[in-house]
Amino acid sequence: MDQRWAQDVLRCHLCETPAPSMYCDICHIHLCKACVGEHLSDESQDHKVVSFKKRGSTTKCPKHSSNISVLYCQQCDIPICTTCASSEEHHGHKFIELMENKREVIQKDLQKLEKLIYPQYQEIASEIPIHVADLYKNSQELTTAINKHQDDLYKEIDTMAKTLKSYLAKMDSEHLAVLHKQKDEIKHTVSEITQSIADLKKLLDSNDASLVAAYKSRNAEFRKLPPQLKVSLPRFIPRGITKELFGSLTALSLIKAERCIIIDSPVAQSSPLDKPLINVPRIIATIKTEVKFLGSVACLSDNDMWTCGDDSIMRLFNIHGDLVQSIHSKSGNNPWDIAVTKTGDLVYTDDKDRSVNILKKTKIKKLIKTRDWIPRNICSTFSGDLLVVMTSDDQPTKVVCYSGPTEKQSIQFDDKGQSLYSSGYVKYISENKNLDICLSDYGANAVVVVNQAGKLRFTYTGPPTTKRRSFDPLGIATDSQGLILVANINTSCIHILDQDGQFIRYIRNCAFQNPRGFSVDTSDNLFVAEYYSYQLKKIKYYM
Numbered sequence: 001m002d003q004r005w006a007q008d009v010l011r012c013h014l015c016e017t018p019a020p021s022m023y024c025d026i027c028h029i030h031l032c033k034a035c036v037g038e039h040l041s042d043e044s045q046d047h048k049v050v051s052f053k054k055r056g057s058t059t060k061c062p063k064h065s066s067n068i069s070v071l072y073c074q075q076c077d078i079p080i081c082t083t084c085a086s087s088e089e090h091h092g093h094k095f096i097e098l099m100e101n102k103r104e105v106i107q108k109d110l111q112k113l114e115k116l117i118y119p120q121y122q123e124i125a126s127e128i129p130i131h132v133a134d135l136y137k138n139s140q141e142l143t144t145a146i147n148k149h150q151d152d153l154y155k156e157i158d159t160m161a162k163t164l165k166s167y168l169a170k171m172d173s174e175h176l177a178v179l180h181k182q183k184d185e186i187k188h189t190v191s192e193i194t195q196s197i198a199d200l201k202k203l204l205d206s207n208d209a210s211l212v213a214a215y216k217s218r219n220a221e222f223r224k225l226p227p228q229l230k231v232s233l234p235r236f237i238p239r240g241i242t243k244e245l246f247g248s249l250t251a252l253s254l255i256k257a258e259r260c261i262i263i264d265s266p267v268a269q270s271s272p273l274d275k276p277l278i279n280v281p282r283i284i285a286t287i288k289t290e291v292k293f294l295g296s297v298a299c300l301s302d303n304d305m306w307t308c309g310d311d312s313i314m315r316l317f318n319i320h321g322d323l324v325q326s327i328h329s330k331s332g333n334n335p336w337d338i339a340v341t342k343t344g345d346l347v348y349t350d351d352k353d354r355s356v357n358i359l360k361k362t363k364i365k366k367l368i369k370t371r372d373w374i375p376r377n378i379c380s381t382f383s384g385d386l387l388v389v390m391t392s393d394d395q396p397t398k399v400v401c402y403s404g405p406t407e408k409q410s411i412q413f414d415d416k417g418q419s420l421y422s423s424g425y426v427k428y429i430s431e432n433k434n435l436d437i438c439l440s441d442y443g444a445n446a447v448v449v450v451n452q453a454g455k456l457r458f459t460y461t462g463p464p465t466t467k468r469r470s471f472d473p474l475g476i477a478t479d480s481q482g483l484i485l486v487a488n489i490n491t492s493c494i495h496i497l498d499q500d501g502q503f504i505r506y507i508r509n510c511a512f513q514n515p516r517g518f519s520v521d522t523s524d525n526l527f528v529a530e531y532y533s534y535q536l537k538k539i540k541y542y543m
Contacts, residue, residue, distance in 0.1 A: 014038060023055040024048065026068065046081075071095040120279045123543075127282055142249070149247060164236070171234060178229070186226055193222055273481045275524075276543045277496070281507045284525070285538035287321045296517035297529040297536055298340045305519065305527055305536060306346055308335045314348060314359075317536070330357055330364040337377040337428075337517075342384040349375040349388065356388060356402070368405050373398075374425070381431045389427045389439070397421040399429065399437060411437065411454035420448055420456060428517070432478040434499055440473035440486050447473055447486055449501060458501035462488075477518035477526065485526055487515040494528075496541070507541060 012020040013029035022031040024039060025048045031039055040047050046067045059069040061081035069079035075093045084090055196218055203211060291309035298306045303319045312332050316325040327346070329335050335348040346359040347367065356368035356375050368375070373390040380386060386402045396419035398412035414420055421427065424443025432438055435452040447460040462471035473495075475487040482499035485507075492515060493508030510528075517529035526539040 021052050022049050023052050025050055025055060026060070071097065123278065124280060127280070130282070146247070153241075153246070168234065175231070182226060182229065189222070189226070192218075196222070273483075275481070277505070278541055278543055280509060281539050281541040283510050283537050284540045285319055285536075287317055287319065287536040287538070289315065289317055289321075289534050289536060291315060291534050293531055294516065294529045294534050294536070295531060296335075296338045297519045297527050298338045298346070298517075299519045299521045299527060300340050300344060300346075302521040302523055302525070306338055306340060307529065307536070308338050308348065309534070310334065314338060314346065319538070327359060327362075327364070330366070331355075336375070339378045339380045339386070341380045341386075342382070347378060347380070347386065349378050351376060356386065368402060373400075376425055377427055377429050379429045379431060382433075382435070387429055387431060387437060389429055391423070391425045397423060397425075397427065399439065409454065411450060414456045420450065426474065428474060428476045430476050430478045430484075430518075432484065432499055433480065433482045436499065438476055438478060438484055440476040442472060442474060445471050445473070447476065447484065447497070447501075449484075460486075460495075460497060460501045460503075462495070463503040475516050475518035475528070477520045479520045479524045479526075481524070485518060485520070487512075487518065487528070489514055489516075494526075494539075507539065510537060510539060512537070 009018045010020060010030050011018050012032040012035055014035040015032060017032040017034070020030040020032040020035075022033060022036055023029070024031060026046055027039075029039075030052070031049065036049050040049065048068050059079050061067040061069045061084060062078060064081050064083055067081035067083055069081050071080050071082070071085055072078075073080050073084075073090055073093050073095055076090065080090065080095070085095055203215060206212065287305070289307055289309075291307050291311075293310035294307060295310075296308050300306055300316065304316055304324060305319075306314055306316050308314045312329045312334055314327045314329070314335060315323060316327075318324055329348065329350060331350055331353045333350050333352040336351040338346060338348045341347060341358075347356060348359075349356050351374050354370045354374055355366050356378065357364050358367045359365075368386075368388070370390070372395075373392055376389040376391055378386060378388050381401070384403075385408065388400050388402060389397065390400050391397050396412055398410055398421070400407055400411075401409040412420060421439065422441050422443030424441070426442040428440045430438050432449075436449050436457060437452070437454075438447060438449045441448050445461060449457045449460070451457050470490050471488055472490040473486045474489050477485050479485070483504070484497040484499065484501075486495050486497070487493075488495060491508070492512040493506050494512070494515065495506060496504045498504060507526075512528065512530060513533040513535075514531040515528045516531045519527045521527065524542050526541060528537045528539060530537065
């Protein structure tokens with residue numbers, strides 16, 4: 001062994017005692033217990049002697065490195081020493097003991113970990129079995145569909161093969177009939193030629209002048225040979241089945257969206273909710289409607305939803321995707337928008353017929369008829385009235401409140417006489433719990449909210465970090481907490497606002513495909529109508 005190894009043993013800085021058990025965090029020296037008093041007697045600077053295991057635990061003043069930070073300046077948010085506390089730099093500032101501040105920080109961190117962060121991780125972990133189950137279920141459905149398609153193709157191929165074989169047998173039969181007929185004709189002619197040869201030989205040996213004189217040649221008749229058959233035999237030309245002809249699978253979309261827990265958000269704290277939002281909203285049901293260009297959805301109950309799209313039929317689906325009822329519009333035109341009244345009746349707007357209609361059981365009744373205005377989007381209010389977006393070719397858009405067929409109120413201009421809404425006709429509408437009228441104005445790239453009297457409360461054009469052009473709102477809905485949910489088709493995500501127009505957060509982890517119509521059920525689940533996928537997605541965004 002190298003004899004110099006003992007030189008590396010730690011020793012007391014004052015007396016060279018090996019393996020000292022104490023350490024000065026200010027002077028960075030090792031001390032034995034016997035020398036601690038002597039070291040502390042040096043009053044030229046601060047000292048902090050701790051056990052060797054706790055070395056490095058002392059907080060030094062960031063300005064005076066030889067001093068210990070024993071206070072915490074609340075205004076400057078930094079640890080300081082007593083020298084700093086008496087300086088002009090911190091004059092009038094409030095100080096607390098550093099250990100007290102540390103305990104407060106630790107306590108807050110503990111509360112956040114226990115009550116917010118840890119539960120969110122538990123919730124995220126609980127989502128994984130749901131995704132796994134959805135994956136297996138989808139895989140089984142696709143496998144069944146592929147097998148059925150395979151069987152259908154087998155049957156179709158078998159039918160085509162039998163048809164070709166039958167056609168081939170028919171062609172062979174016709175060809176054989178022609179060949180047999182020619183064979184019989186040639187056989188008969190050969191027999192006659194053979195007989196003629198025998199007769200000619202006999203005639204040559206005969207001395208009967210009358211027979212010789214009566215002879216007539218048949219060579220000209222036999223010289224005319226039967227027609228030659230030119231046969232073009234059929235051929236089979238096989239054609240392969242490509243992957244495209246059989247079918248294909250769309251790619252699996254697995255989006256890893258960045259996410260974090262918003263803890264210290266003053267915006268979120270400004271609007272306290274009776275129930276907390278889920279940090280990561282999730283899809284709890286997907287309903288395949290087969291409705292082309294699905295534009296609107298209206299909840300009849302938590303399990304039944306009316307829909308309309310690019311045809312004249314309004315369809316009622318249950319949560320399992322079963323078609324419960326189909327209703328054709330009275331005029332045969334495509335409904336522009338739909339809503340469910342407080343009494344559970346379906347109402348819809350007919351922009352071409354310029355009417356608002358109501359379905360009572362199985363009969364449709366024309367409720368409102370306009371002359372110069374075109375009814376577009378519609379919603380039902382808490383009082384049972386209807387709010388209808390009205391557009392015109394030569395006048396600014398307005399929102400009209402109807403009680404039955406009677407017009408109660410018209411909202412069109414602000415206090416300065418300026419139009420509240422753009423002239424475009426794509427606008428979804430909803431009434432909030434505080435009776436505000438919320439309208440997503442696609443033409444103005446904004447959500448426009450007025451109070452019950454029609455006075456402008458605020459206009460939302462996206463969060464402060466969002467450029468105006470990137471916010472293209474369509475579907476809009478409000479829930480029992482007064483939150484406003486609005487679709488931004490530019491980014492295929494959903495903005496959540498409080499009732500004062502303050503942005504709270506996004507819903508953008510659900511892979512939306514052009515979200516359009518919105519509807520919220522009585523349990524505050526959001527139904528989203530996807531324009532391109534023809535699907536309804538049920539989103540859970542509250543805990």
